[in-house]
Amino acid sequence: MNYQFYLLAQSAGSAAQDAANKTAEQTKDIVSKITPGKVAQAFLVMIATYLILKLLDRLVIWLSERIAKGWRLRVKQFLPFLRMVLLTAVTVFLMNLFLNLSKENILAVTGTIAVALGFAFKDFASSIIAGIVGLFESPYGVGDRIKIGDYYGEVISYGLRSVQIQTPDDNTITIPHNKIWTEAVSNANAGALEAQVVTEFYFAHDVDINLAKKILYRVAQTSKYTSLKLPIVVVMEEKPWGTMFKLKAYPLDARDEFIYKTDLITRAKQTFAKHKLTYPRVFNTEDLELQ
Amino acid sequence: MKMVEQVAKAIAELKNVMARTVKRFRTWLAAQRNFLFARYTKDAQETQEPEKSLVQLPPETRAKLIDKVENLPSNPADQKAIASKLDEAYEIWHKDPSNADNSVVVLSSPVAAVSRILSETLEEWADVKQVRLKLLSLKARPIEIESIVSKLEHHLKESDSIKDEASNQLEIVVIPNLSWCFLRSIEGLEGIEYICSSLCNGSKNRFWIIGAGQVGWQYLNSVCGLETYCGEVFSLPAIESEDLEEWLEPIIKDLDIAFDEPRIDRQILDRDKNHKTSYFEHLTNISKGIGTVAIQAFIKSIRYEENEENEAKKDETQPKEKGLIAQTPKLPQLPDLESVDQYLLYSLLLHGDLSVSSLAESLGDLESEVQARVQLLRREGVVEQRGKVVKINPIYYPRVKQALANNNFIINRD
Numbered sequence: 001m002n003y004q005f006y007l008l009a010q011s012a013g014s015a016a017q018d019a020a021n022k023t024a025e026q027t028k029d030i031v032s033k034i035t036p037g038k039v040a041q042a043f044l045v046m047i048a049t050y051l052i053l054k055l056l057d058r059l060v061i062w063l064s065e066r067i068a069k070g071w072r073l074r075v076k077q078f079l080p081f082l083r084m085v086l087l088t089a090v091t092v093f094l095m096n097l098f099l100n101l102s103k104e105n106i107l108a109v110t111g112t113i114a115v116a117l118g119f120a121f122k123d124f125a126s127s128i129i130a131g132i133v134g135l136f137e138s139p140y141g142v143g144d145r146i147k148i149g150d151y152y153g154e155v156i157s158y159g160l161r162s163v164q165i166q167t168p169d170d171n172t173i174t175i176p177h178n179k180i181w182t183e184a185v186s187n188a189n190a191g192a193l194e195a196q197v198v199t200e201f202y203f204a205h206d207v208d209i210n211l212a213k214k215i216l217y218r219v220a221q222t223s224k225y226t227s228l229k230l231p232i233v234v235v236m237e238e239k240p241w242g243t244m245f246k247l248k249a250y251p252l253d254a255r256d257e258f259i260y261k262t263d264l265i266t267r268a269k270q271t272f273a274k275h276k277l278t279y280p281r282v283f284n285t286e287d288l289e290l291q
Numbered sequence: 292m293k294m295v296e297q298v299a300k301a302i303a304e305l306k307n308v309m310a311r312t313v314k315r316f317r318t319w320l321a322a323q324r325n326f327l328f329a330r331y332t333k334d335a336q337e338t339q340e341p342e343k344s345l346v347q348l349p350p351e352t353r354a355k356l357i358d359k360v361e362n363l364p365s366n367p368a369d370q371k372a373i374a375s376k377l378d379e380a381y382e383i384w385h386k387d388p389s390n391a392d393n394s395v396v397v398l399s400s401p402v403a404a405v406s407r408i409l410s411e412t413l414e415e416w417a418d419v420k421q422v423r424l425k426l427l428s429l430k431a432r433p434i435e436i437e438s439i440v441s442k443l444e445h446h447l448k449e450s451d452s453i454k455d456e457a458s459n460q461l462e463i464v465v466i467p468n469l470s471w472c473f474l475r476s477i478e479g480l481e482g483i484e485y486i487c488s489s490l491c492n493g494s495k496n497r498f499w500i501i502g503a504g505q506v507g508w509q510y511l512n513s514v515c516g517l518e519t520y521c522g523e524v525f526s527l528p529a530i531e532s533e534d535l536e537e538w539l540e541p542i543i544k545d546l547d548i549a550f551d552e553p554r555i556d557r558q559i560l561d562r563d564k565n566h567k568t569s570y571f572e573h574l575t576n577i578s579k580g581i582g583t584v585a586i587q588a589f590i591k592s593i594r595y596e597e598n599e600e601n602e603a604k605k606d607e608t609q610p611k612e613k614g615l616i617a618q619t620p621k622l623p624q625l626p627d628l629e630s631v632d633q634y635l636l637y638s639l640l641l642h643g644d645l646s647v648s649s650l651a652e653s654l655g656d657l658e659s660e661v662q663a664r665v666q667l668l669r670r671e672g673v674v675e676q677r678g679k680v681v682k683i684n685p686i687y688y689p690r691v692k693q694a695l696a697n698n699n700f701i702i703n704r705d
Contacts, residue, residue: 068697193699218477221514224634224654228513228701252699253630263655271477 038097049090056082057157064143069253073191077141080158084135087160123178127161130177134158139185145195145254147186148175154255168258188254194227195254199264201245204278209236212245212277219268220249225260227252242280313560348595352546352615359542360590365408366582368534369527373397373412376525377500381420384498384522385461392522394490394499399527400581401504401640402685406467408527409502413465426465429472431680432645436474436652439482443472449494462497469503470643473511475653483515490520506640509701529580532571538582539589548593548615574620579689584622587686592620625690626671630698635664636683636691637700639674644682 057079064075095101099109118125140146144155146165151173153165162176179185189195203212213234220232230250237244247268251260348356380395399405410426417424427446433439447464466472472482490499503511505526511517518524530538542548550566553573564572574592578585596616628636638653639645647665651658665681668674673691675684683691696702 069699070697215477218480222475222477222479222653222655224475224638227699228510267477267655 034098042094042097045090045093049086052086053083056086069193073141073143073189073193076143077191079142080131080135083158083160084132123176124161126178126181127176130180131158131160131162134177134180137180138191139180140187141191144190145188145257147188148179148183151175193253194230194250195257196248196250197257197260197264199247199249199261199268201247201265201268202239202280203243203245204280205238205242207243207277208275209243211275212272215268215271215275215277216245216247219264219271220247223249223260223263223267225251225253225256225263239280313556348593348615352595356542356546356590356593359545360586363538363542363586365411366530366534366538368530368538369399369408369582370412372528373408373525374416376523377412377416380523381463381498388461388495388498393495393497394501394520394522396501396503396508396521396524397527398503398505398508398524400583400688401506401643402583402683402688403504403527403581404583405502405504405643409465409467409500413463413500417463422461422463424463424465427467429468432471432474432642432649434646434648436476436479436482436649439472439479440485443482443485447489449497458496460496462494464497464499466499466501468643469501469511470507470641473507473642474645474649475510475638475641476655479653480511480515483511483517487515487517487520504640504643506637506702507642509703510641513701530575530578530582530585531580532568532575535575535582535585536567536571539586546615548617551616551618554619570617570620577620577622577689581685581688583685584688587684588620588622589617591623591686592618594618622686622690623672625687625694626673628694631664632668633695633698633700635661635668636673637695637702639681639683640691640695640702644680646679647681650681 060075060079060082064072067075095109099105101109134140140155140158140163142155142158145153146155148165151165151167153167153171153173155163156166156172157164162174165173165175167173201212201216213236216234217232220226221228226232227250231248233248235246235248237246247264249264251257376397377395380392384391384393397405397409399408413424413426425447427443429442429446433442450462466486469483469486472486473479486501499521501521508517508524550570552566553569574585574588578588593615596614634654635650638650642649642653645653647662648658650665651661654661665674665676669676669681672684673687674681692702
């Protein structure tokens with residue numbers, strides 16, 4: 001019995017030894033000879049890539065801000081593709097430098113990397129894959145005005161792992177791309193220059209509805225910011241404390257969203273005062289909170 | 292022999308094709324330059340080629356030239372085109388006033404004085420047609436735009452004979468410049484609403500002739516649907532180079548203006564044309580056929596120069612004779628425009644001309660802020676101010692229009 005165990009253990013040991021030798025042979029096949037020259041070359045390539053990426057970022061953003069507005073987003077949204085092309089090219093170059101890339105070796109290497117990344121950098125890998133998927137699915141692009149979770153703002157950078165948005169308060173928020181797997185992404189302009197702005201106005205129930213509507217239409221039609229190529233709509237909603245009017249219109253440039261809203265409210269309120277339109281009167285703040 | 296002729300013919304044909312291709316490429320390049328060379332067109336720091344310009348003219352010659360340009364009658368080609376269109380529309384309406392369209396709209400570029408063109412054309416036209424003209428006697432936009440409806444009611448009041456549709460009394464109502472009847476503000480569109488209502492519900496014995504700027508017209512169509520109330524809408528045609536030459540001929544003759552050699556590329560393209568013809572073709576091309584732009588570019592192209600042809604024949608001891616030379620005309624570069632300037636310039640194109648306070652009202656900004664931007668643009672030469680009235684300098688119009696169209700404003704590119 002003991003002898004049988006001894007034989008089994010010995011054969012298992014030799015099998016493990018064979019497997020280890022085989023793996024060592026395979027690794028030897030895949031990894032080419034690493035020389036100081038190759039390391040230096042790789043180092044230089046990586047520095048150059050970093051500098052080119054920075055230069056590309058600056059160049060594309062600079063160009064997009066100087067050309068006609070109609071082209072702004074199109075140029076900006078080209079940036080992630082340029083980055084992806086450059087990074088792919090550099091990755092291929094580095095792999096070619098250090099690995100013997102036969103068909104079998106590529107399969108082996110990618111499999112190994114996938115497994116390693118899957119365990120060690122699960123979220124990181126997930127974000128990168130989401131970033132690549134996002135390039136084709138386009139839930140957002142540079143220049144779009146998006147809302148992910150509680151954060152709203154303009155996308156200012158589309159990185160390998162994350163997207164950066166600038167909020168109306170001028171904060172920069174970094175959100176990993178893998179949020180697109182689980183969170184709803186709200187995109188206000190989706191590559192267009194205009195984004196709808198909804199401005200709410202409140203009146204008492206006895207307000208002259210036609211007059212209020214006419215003023216609201218005129219307010220939007222005469223604002224210097226309004227894009228008249230797109231529709232202007234006024235919709236109403238009844239509330240227990242009064243009537244709510246929503247003025248929906250588009251500014252010529254989505255960036256003017258807040259200044260546009262301010263312009264609409266300022267001029268509308270001046271006209272309401274002139275016509276003495278009545279605002280809702282709230283007697284009890286608790287009632288209001290209940291709504 | 293026949294073969295030689297064929298080869299010569301083929302070469303000539305090839306030359307023509309090449310010339311056409313070069314011309315097309317140049318036109319395309321000119322159209323795309325705002326995108327392709329935005330850096331160069333927008334950089335205010337960029338030094339431009341030094342120009343020998345009008346300032347070099349002696350003051351009396353300069354004054355004479357400007358005086359002659361200001362007293363130039365409206366372009367006869369425009370007058371002819373308007374008269375022909377009016378004849379056509381009026382005849383149709385005259386045959387059946389109850390059912391035919393009772394109005395014609397004449398659209399001009401926002402930098403052209405449409406009221407002047409219309410009034411000069413209509414004087415003669417009304418005499419020929421033997422009809423009574425009722426000219427809206429507004430000379431500018433009312434300071435208080437809220438009063439526009441009462442002013443229109445007063446000026447356009449229908450007499451009893453016109454009200455009586457059974458009578459044969461006909462009347463032509465002329466609104467020489469629709470821009471003076473509105474302001475882009477909440478209450479500034481009421482004048483247009485009144486005109487729409489009069490066009491629809493007014494007496495059938497009235498025929499309306501309305502002059503308007505293209506940008507203002509587009510805006511009013513978007514917000515009031517004005518076009519649906521009006522009949523024929525007619526845009527003034529682009530001026531042809533021969534007509535432009537004929538129009539400016541009295542000034543050229545009077546001041547004895549000679550024409551400089553065209554640029555080398557034009558010399559190749561227009562080999563068989565004289566300098567004058569080549570000059571006017573180029574002028575028409577850069578001004579997009581707009582008379583006021585062409586005139587400004589014409590003035591800017593004139594300089595004072597020693598007449599070398601005559602000098603060669605003369606004794607060197609005698610004082611050199613100087614003459615007026617028209618150089619290759621060109622439009623100035625547009626300075627770097629901030630978005631606040633773009634809104635301001637669009638407002639100026641929309642209204643044609645307006646006071647700073649009206650401009651501020653139309654922009655929804657404070658007058659002091661607007662005044663500051665106007666000063667800046669005035670210094671750059673993009674806008675000009677006469678008294679209290681501000682308007683775009685016509686020579687910048689093609690480039691301003693292109694810049695605004697590129698930035699999403701409602702404006703036709705052509």
